[in-house]
Amino acid sequence: MIERYSGISPKGDLLLIMRLCEALKNRSFLHVNSTRAGGGVAEILQRMIPILKEVGINARWEVIEGDKRFFDITKKIHNALHGRTEEITKDMWDYHFEINKKNAERINLNADAVLIHDPQPVPLIEFRKAARWMWRCHIDVSNPQKDVFGYLRRYCERYEAAIFSVSKFTKAMPVSEFIIPPSIDPISEKNMELSNDEIKGTMDKFQIPADRPIILQVSRFDRFKDPIGVIKAYKNVRKYNDCILILAGSPATDDPEGEIILKEVKEYASDDPDIYILLLPPFSDRDINALQRGAAIVLQKSLKEGFGLTVSEAMWKGKPVIGGAVGGIPLQIIHGVTGFLVHSVEGAAFRIRQILNNPEMAKRMGERGREYVRNNFLITRQVRDYLSVWYSLENKGKSILEL
């Protein structure tokens, strides 16, 4: 499988993966998160586990189970970590722990290295068996509600290492804190090359006309993704530029708020027949790929963001991207080079107009974006980094490792 990335991913990443696998061969690597489908974490794990297995690591992926109450609580925790005010009572924290305890009884936690993703399963550390335990935080915790992160911190500090996507999310805890951006898989259904017929087929399926440029945002229906702001920007652009807006997203099993937001968005867009709101079922990767390839401009106008992988997805497809200057988006968009960073609805509208009126610039940005993603945000780089963290924990105290 690793050969399939040859000629696509940077050779150095593939070489280092192979070297690290020689050192870690046949050892077990367990990943635990809270959803099998929906959202960037599940998506990366679906692709990464087979790659790890094929390079000789005994990789396994487990998903914790919980009821509606549990996921309501974890959604509140998620929101509070993003900086929104939420009340998490002692009862709720106890329930969070209890559900994790039940999962610890159900899941085999024995492995040489364990990577726990996000806050939902973070209490599993209490049931740690001897191994390297790492906590991977995918969300923007740069400005969290203090008491909520404070509570979680007692769990985080028991891990051997924590991994954040961006420097400014790190927390000065007494554990090793690594900075590893997430990634996309260039050969997955979501990112592979598609024929023009296939792109047209998807557009026809959703009855989207091909006669005008398409502005697209792919994201969960979540306030932090600012879907209403996207519609406002689009309405501003329409004064001089005829175009179509598509808002496409999949529901996630761990996000009870999604339906409410979707209803609000539909109501707000109801007076404009050129706005297409697509609620795609899970595993609609090929359709999302086609929508991104069919778009003239891709937006990720988030107000808060862990990383915003849809930015790299669109850049990989050679599209100019306009993103909110939050979370990991500025790491992907080099302002004015691979796309534009914006801070407001007006800013988004201005940049859409600028790109629509400069096709040469759009093409140049797209080409540079693809190369930037190739060097920095492909899944092989992330596999390399996770194995590197594990290997460096095995060689503590050394800052230079020769392989």
Add this chain to the structure above:
Amino acid sequence: MTIPFEFKQYTSILKSTGKRAKSLRELREGIAVVSKEAIFHHTYQYFLKAHILEYTNDFAQWAGESIEERALSERLSNIDPYAFKDIDDLRKVLLNVIDDYLKNFLEPRDAVSGNEFYFNEAVTFIFPAGIRVKNLAEFLMAIKYIDASSIYYHFYESRRRLGGIDDFSKWFENELGKKELSEKIRLIDPFMHSIEKIREHISELLESEVKNDMEAIK
């Protein structure tokens, strides 16, 4: 017999020190206490990252871009890290430049929220790139396509290992007897180019050397 040149690659993963600075005074406090690895990362390893050619280290870039103290950033950019045998000597010079600046400009502005300086260090992996060359023509092909991190390792990082020179010129001189070519390579200013430009310069010099060798009547 010529010892072949074996290209190595260089990859780092970032590690947070937990320290950050939102003002010049906090940056100074941080530089004074962070690990040698952190100073190394923000100065020597600056050239490994996509960067703005106006600066030569992360401290200068932050001073210029985030708190807009351009005069300070110019002075910090003028520091050559390869002039120091020990990282603590480099640290002292960085601190002296900032202290001197603070004497004349008492109240530099703070960085806006989100633009603070984050002190990181790196865990570095060095491994063979799987490319080995025996002569100048092979070297020319390799340098054109080798990963940028290999050029970093052999052109920048080597200066610390070899006391100010790069691996390439050392090999040209010692193994191929190309003293003149080595001197030309050593004249390339490492601070004024991106890695891609360094690749271009070396390729041009080699191209002309290979051409001359082919035309020479022996």
